[in-house]
Amino acid sequence: MKNKKEINAGIIIIGNEVLSGRTKDINTSTLSLWLNSLGVQVKEVRIIPDIEKDIIETINTFKNKFSYVFTTGGIGPTHDDITAESVSKAFNIEYGYHKEALSILEKYYNPSEFSEGRKKMAMMPMTAKLILNPTSGAPGFYVENVFSLPGVPSILKSMLGGLDHLITGGAPILSHTINLRTVESEIAKSLTQVQNNNQDVEIGSYPFFRAGKLGVSIVVRSSDKAKIDTCNNEILKFVAEQKIQIVNEV
Amino acid sequence: MKNKKEINAGIIIIGNEVLSGRTKDINTSTLSLWLNSLGVQVKEVRIIPDIEKDIIETINTFKNKFSYVFTTGGIGPTHDDITAESVSKAFNIEYGYHKEALSILEKYYNPSEFSEGRKKMAMMPMTAKLILNPTSGAPGFYVENVFSLPGVPSILKSMLGGLDHLITGGAPILSHTINLRTVESEIAKSLTQVQNNNQDVEIGSYPFFRAGKLGVSIVVRSSDKAKIDTCNNEILKFVAEQKIQIVNEV
Numbered sequence: 001m002k003n004k005k006e007i008n009a010g011i012i013i014i015g016n017e018v019l020s021g022r023t024k025d026i027n028t029s030t031l032s033l034w035l036n037s038l039g040v041q042v043k044e045v046r047i048i049p050d051i052e053k054d055i056i057e058t059i060n061t062f063k064n065k066f067s068y069v070f071t072t073g074g075i076g077p078t079h080d081d082i083t084a085e086s087v088s089k090a091f092n093i094e095y096g097y098h099k100e101a102l103s104i105l106e107k108y109y110n111p112s113e114f115s116e117g118r119k120k121m122a123m124m125p126m127t128a129k130l131i132l133n134p135t136s137g138a139p140g141f142y143v144e145n146v147f148s149l150p151g152v153p154s155i156l157k158s159m160l161g162g163l164d165h166l167i168t169g170g171a172p173i174l175s176h177t178i179n180l181r182t183v184e185s186e187i188a189k190s191l192t193q194v195q196n197n198n199q200d201v202e203i204g205s206y207p208f209f210r211a212g213k214l215g216v217s218i219v220v221r222s223s224d225k226a227k228i229d230t231c232n233n234e235i236l237k238f239v240a241e242q243k244i245q246i247v248n249e250v
Numbered sequence: 251m252k253n254k255k256e257i258n259a260g261i262i263i264i265g266n267e268v269l270s271g272r273t274k275d276i277n278t279s280t281l282s283l284w285l286n287s288l289g290v291q292v293k294e295v296r297i298i299p300d301i302e303k304d305i306i307e308t309i310n311t312f313k314n315k316f317s318y319v320f321t322t323g324g325i326g327p328t329h330d331d332i333t334a335e336s337v338s339k340a341f342n343i344e345y346g347y348h349k350e351a352l353s354i355l356e357k358y359y360n361p362s363e364f365s366e367g368r369k370k371m372a373m374m375p376m377t378a379k380l381i382l383n384p385t386s387g388a389p390g391f392y393v394e395n396v397f398s399l400p401g402v403p404s405i406l407k408s409m410l411g412g413l414d415h416l417i418t419g420g421a422p423i424l425s426h427t428i429n430l431r432t433v434e435s436e437i438a439k440s441l442t443q444v445q446n447n448n449q450d451v452e453i454g455s456y457p458f459f460r461a462g463k464l465g466v467s468i469v470v471r472s473s474d475k476a477k478i479d480t481c482n483n484e485i486l487k488f489v490a491e492q493k494i495q496i497v498n499e500v
Contacts, residue, residue, distance in 0.1 A: 016454050019292045020425070021282030022469065023456070025275060028297065032271030042269045044304075047278065047295035050454075054294075077435040078455040079442040117438030152457055175270070185327040188367030192329040204266050204300075205328040206273070207402055219272065 007040045007170045010066040012058050013047040014073040014083055015151055026153050027072045034160050039169025039223070040068060050074060055086035063090070063146050068167060073151030075124075075140065077117035083148055084124040084141070091143050093125040100130055101139050108137035124148075132162050142166070171223035176232055178218045181245040183207065187216065190238040198231045215247055257290045257420045260316040262308050263297040264323040264333055265401055276403050277322045284410050289419025289473070290318060300324060305336035313340070313396050318417065323401030325374075325390065327367035333398055334374040334391070341393050343375040350380055351389050358387035374398075382412050392416070421473035426482055428468045431495035433457065437466065440488035448481045465497055 011031055017023040025047065032042045043066060048054045055074075062069040074083030088095035101122040109118055121138040131140035131147065135158040140149045147163065149156045180187070184207050195203045202221040207214065220231045239246060261281055267273040275297065282292045293316060298304045305324075312319040324333030338345035351372040359368055371388040381390035381397065385408040390399045397413065399406045430437070434457050445453045452471040457464065470481050489496060 013295075016452060016471075017456055017469065018278070019282060019295065020423075020469075020471065021279040021286060021292070022425075024279045028268070029271040029274045032269060036270060042271070043299065045263075045269065045295075045297035047297075049293060076455070076457070077438040079438070079445045080454055115435050115439075117435030120438065121435075152459075154459065173270075175272075185365050185367030185371075188327040188329070188370065189365075195329045202266060204330055205326070206267055207326070209402075209404065219267065219270075221266075221270065 007067045007168070008043045009035050009040050009068040009070065010062040011042060011045040012055075012062060012069065012071045013045065013151075014050060014055060014071055015047070016049050016080070018047050018073075019049055027149075027151065027156055030153065030157055030160075031070055031072075035068075035167070035169070036173045038164065038167050039172045040167060041173060050080050050082060052082055052086050052089070055083060056090045059087060059090040059146060063144065067145065069146045071146065071148045072156060075121070075138070075148055075150050077120045081120075087128075087141075087143060087146060087148055088125040090146075091125060093127055093143065095123060096126045097122050098124050098126055098128060098130070098141070101141070104130070104132075104139055105137060131159055134158050134162070173221055173223050174225055174228055175219055175221040176228050177220075177250045178232065178235060178239070179208075179247040179249070180216050180218065180239060181213065181247055182216055182242075183214055184216050186242070187218075187238070187244070190242070191218065191235070194231060194234045194238070197234060198227065201227050201231045203231065257317045257418070258293045259285050259290050259318040259320065260312040261292060261295040262305075262312060262319065262321045263295065263401075264300060264305060264321055265297070266299050266330070268297050268323075269299055277399075277401065277406055280403065280407055280410075281320055281322075285318075285417070285419070286423045288414065288417050289422045290417060291423060300330050300332060302332055302336050302339070305333060306340045309337060309340040309396060313394065317395065319396045321396065321398045322406060325371070325388070325398055325400050327370045331370075337378075337391075337393060337396060337398055338375040340396075341375060343377055343393065345373060346376050347372050348374050348376055348378060348380070348391070351391070354380070354382075354389055355387060381409055384408050384412070423471055423473050424475055424478055425469055425471040426478050427470075427500045428482070428485060428489070429458075429497040429499070430466050430468065430489060431463070431497055432466055432492075433464055434466050436492070437468075437488070437494070440492070441468065441485070444481060444484045444488070447484060448477065451477050451481045453481065 018025050074081045128141035135155045204219040206217045324331045378391035385405045454469040456467045
């Protein structure tokens, strides 16, 4: 599935707390928006439980299927944090104390605070490269094209800045949204025509309810600004013809 | 993967808008909490694009892997709504106007409003059974163990009440949460001991930042109330010994 034209990514959300419904996943959105800005399209997300076999299988599938793979969750100090060991097994790399990670954690904590639990956060594939953590010390890591980040959204977000230079994307994916005061069925036919005229532009149609009013967002996505403009003009043409109110364009 | 003891489910979120990061998925949480209450555990979620081949493959994998499968999104009137046709192909059932669905939509709309776009919402696997939609008319549908629901969260939620009687779960999964004023690394060792003593109870540990303060939620899950209680007592024992402050229990 890797090809030279498209640089893509897959995300693996590891955590029973998301599958149980207790926690709403927002890391997908954070990662996808960041990857889009770097010209990388997210093609698939899997949310899987804290089960070693499932994690290893999913990593092995994704690392061959996508240009980049991101895992979130399961790299903390507790018994249910098994991502680092699973990545080691997926790549057949020894799992143990990572020298550089241990040194970072030793500097981060007072010697009296540096408990066994905290030391565990330096255990990972021993030849992994580190992803620095400006928020809470414990680093993430990457092996080949698989990047392992923590599950806590604010910490994950703080670590992305340090990753930009490691990701080589294609042209950034641009998008333009036209919000209309209409319902999908009123524009379905015209929009199909626009999609047929512009096959390599992605046109999405999403109903919304906002401030008690119905509307539809039409989102046009492409890495080519000129193609987006052509597509937009066709949309605005039928919108004018059908006398549909434009809420705004963003 | 189907077995008689555990009734499980997989969720397929269909939509480019989630993969692009534009929309945060909250349907997983809604479906998981509802399924938990019926004694069904969600084992995997996949977020996939609006691509027919991907949808068909994922449905075929999931319908054999899980007791129940739920799809969300892609059943509206526009060109990017291809879930119904994909389900038809996955099950090799003719895709066309569903008599009962058409009759529902005819009653829901004035004849002058019943456009081609709206009629499309009656196109689905012709032998599917319907899932009634109390919010906006257009029904969902199910074929064997695969249930197709809309992507708009409020509409999806309104349709679950009508589905309860179709889902036969195991014992409901109970959970108990203890929120502690501590950090994970302080309790990692004790918690590992408790997990080792209670192997068939799921113990999750989740750091939180709330009102500017750090804490850890310990979530204990099982269908057996007595096992949860035993586990809780062991947790409360080490919490007292380590003089950790309990924020609350829920």
